[in-house]
Amino acid sequence: MTGGASGIGLATAKEFVERGATVAVLDRTLDGLPEPLHGFTADVTDRASIERAVAEVAERLGGIDVVVNNAGISAVGTVAENDDAEWARVLDVNVIGMARVTAAALPWLRRSEAASVVNVSSIAALNGLPQRALYSASKGAVLALTYAMATDHVAEGIRVNCVCPGTVHTPFVDRMLQGFADPVAERAALDARQATGRMVAPEEVAAAIAYLASPRSVSTTGTALDVDGGVSHL
Ligand code: NAD
Numbered sequence: 001m002t003g004g005a006s007g008i009g010l011a012t013a014k015e016f017v018e019r020g021a022t023v024a025v026l027d028r029t030l031d032g033l034p035e036p037l038h039g040f041t042a043d044v045t046d047r048a049s050i051e052r053a054v055a056e057v058a059e060r061l062g063g064i065d066v067v068v069n070n071a072g073i074s075a076v077g078t079v080a081e082n083d084d085a086e087w088a089r090v091l092d093v094n095v096i097g098m099a100r101v102t103a104a105a106l107p108w109l110r111r112s113e114a115a116s117v118v119n120v121s122s123i124a125a126l127n128g129l130p131q132r133a134l135y136s137a138s139k140g141a142v143l144a145l146t147y148a149m150a151t152d153h154v155a156e157g158i159r160v161n162c163v164c165p166g167t168v169h170t171p172f173v174d175r176m177l178q179g180f181a182d183p184v185a186e187r188a189a190l191d192a193r194q195a196t197g198r199m200v201a202p203e204e205v206a207a208a209i210a211y212l213a214s215p216r217s218v219s220t221t222g223t224a225l226d227v228d229g230g231v232s233h234l
Helices: 007-018 047-061 084-111 133-156 171-177 183-193 202-213
Strands: 024-027 038-041 066-069 116-120 159-165 224-227
Touching: 007 024, 007 066, 007 202, 024 047, 038 047, 047 084, 066 084, 066 202, 084 116, 084 133, 116 133, 116 202, 133 159, 159 202, 171 183, 202 224
Parallel strands: 024 038, 066 116, 116 159, 159 224
Antiparallel strands: none
């Protein structure tokens, strides 16, 4: 589980523990990571740190059955407002990071009887969200990467799916709200823009990821599951 120290990743790690799994969290920062999660400091932009952490996970925990590529960062702006350095920074985390982690875990996934990879995309991949050109492009790439990886590894018994969450109330969104003059009013406006009148809860995304990670979805690969309260279909 990458980015498992906060938000959707932390909720998913807890869900996996409730279902009896042993969970390794790979994150840049592990502050406050609760027991019994196993923390490994790693940065998805640093191939060496990922290869080291993934090998350590497999050795200490006895293998790897599931990879959840969740670590991601936000970017605000139109194409005119993000410079090349910002494009490189966001794509490095949101897209190449997933490729690095999955590649590092493949030797162990190949040995697993229940290998599943779940990538965290976004409704930004499916809808033209305002002021999100770079972020949307990165999440669209996650969708395409999911389909390609599913095709490449289906014969090896490795499933690859993704979730497309809507607006989920996590620290990621709280940080974005702090950028507004009146964060409380902006929070209310954000809730009101959701089809259900509220943001999605991290636990609701965690349940979808847990389904795709588990053998209950054994015949499902190369799919995207929206968890957005229906906002994409209005
Ligand atoms: P969050 O900021 O609460 O958590 C993200 C975690 O990823 C943090 O623990 C952070 O330390 C970690 N991380 C960031 N860069 C990293 C790196 N280079 N290496 C290792 N770890 C790194 O965010 P969240 O809202 O829980 O988002 C998780 C995922 O869900 C992201 O991919 C995000 O794009 C996606 N998503 C979020 C929303 C939303 O509304 N919150 C909606 C759709 C998709």
